[in-house]
Amino acid sequence: MSDSPDQNDEPGLGLDLPEQTKPAADSHYRVLARKYRPQTFSELIGQDAMVTTLGNAIERGRIAHAFLLTGVRGVGKTSTARLVAKALNCIGPDGQGGPTINPCGVCEPCRAIADGRHIDVIEMDAASHTGVDDVREIIEAVRYAAVSARYKIYIIDEVHMLSKSAFNALLKTLEEPPAHVKFLFATTEVNKVPVTVLSRCQRFDLRRIPAEKLAEHFAHVAKAEGVEVEDEALQAIARAAEGSARDGLSILDQAIAHGEGSVTAAQVRDMLGQADRGRVRRLLDTLLAGDLSATLAQLDQAHELGIDPASLIRGLMESMHAVTRSKAGAKADLLQSAEERDAAAELAQRMSWASLHRLWQLLLKGLQDVNIAPDPHEAATMALLRIIHAADMPDPSALAAILAGGVAPASAAVPATVPPPSEAPVNAVTDFPALVDAIERQGRQLLGLQLRDHIGLVSFAPGELALKPLKPLGPDFPRELAAAAKEATGTAWQVRLTDEGGAPSLHQQEAMAEERMRAEVLEEPNVRALLDQFPEATLESIDQKEA
Structure with missing residues (x-):
């Protein structure tokens, strides 16, 4: 037995450690939002108008010295700024090219800009460089020509976060920069950018990306990643993205990790805490039927499954929006299934406009309550119960008819018909001047003055008035007059305004x-x-x- 230590032993180590493996060179994972960032203008989805304008400007040599790109998160503001930098500095595969809307992507400037390492394309985050000293560095640097590129380009992200003094320091340079310098600003809150800066930039408003285009884009990404994703799952992700490609790709990334080689709609809804369309339709049916116990049971079941109450209310609002569009004859949502479109059309025939608008307002109020309540589930329960009980209330037109002593319209949801008063009129009148006198005796002198000075009588019959306004009257004048006449005479009156005929005023x-x-x-x-x-x-x- 040799006392000499083994040649592989290290002093002070007597542990039997497992073999350490080095990480593979290609093990670094890039999230989908970065991996599939647009590298050409043709890959930039949903911004065709901006691409056309930029292409024409580059082709005709009318390139502005400063661009401002604004829009919600994830629509491609920073990506567009980098593409513009590529387009202006591309030299082509042979090194002889000029500015182009279709950068080659293979020349050194294109590759360096794509990798974020080009010395003449400087990106700055205004959120962490807000002071005037940061802007002074830019002002000093713009005096020097580009090192290797055609243009020295400054990309300032979230530019609205610069301080007031920083903006002021930038104004003169921004208005008259050297010919070799271009500024590209990106912001999500353009209203916070001083108008003096806006007036010195060429502004592009990047639109929200339509949900159908997002779903199509996510399908291509999933195919490139070798992952099977259900169409309904793609639609759910596109809706959740709310027009943002980056948000949608982040959700898709999470859904792929959540699944096992494939992504289903149920997995996406479970991951996002969303209610499926079938559940929303069933809940809407119980609401419209006024079934209290079924509504409470469905809410409790959704709560046990971990579905976000706000998501449930938003789903109901989406359904009512689809019904309203169907009733108005608008084009159906391309992401809706045929079953959903048929259900919306059927409800549109059953429901009146007043019911649709009232239900929307109640759902909107319910969503606000859910968002601020300590217990969202309780708030959602109270909101839906309020909707069921509100269905028994008359709409404003029916209520006006009831108060006036008439019968509510057939379309109104009223528990019982209120009969007109059986007693004789309190103060019967035989002509228009007598009616005006009766209204003035009730203390309505201002209304009486309008009736005497600003109205011409077209026709008079007991309970019915047709009047011609001789001067502008408020939109509530007919309703106020009908109520005052009812109060003065004890009978219901119908008031109609017309532009035809009419006697002189009293x-x-x-x-x-x-x-x-x-x-x-x-x-x-x-x-x-x-x-x-x-x-x-x-x-x-x-x-x-x-x-």
């Missing part, structure tokens, strides 16, 4: 009657003789004299 009629009476008095022989004897005398009424 005030004008009184003035014309007084003028006729004055003319008749002046024609009296005794009065004429008196006026001839006293030329300065005037004829006045007793009311005028007292006034």
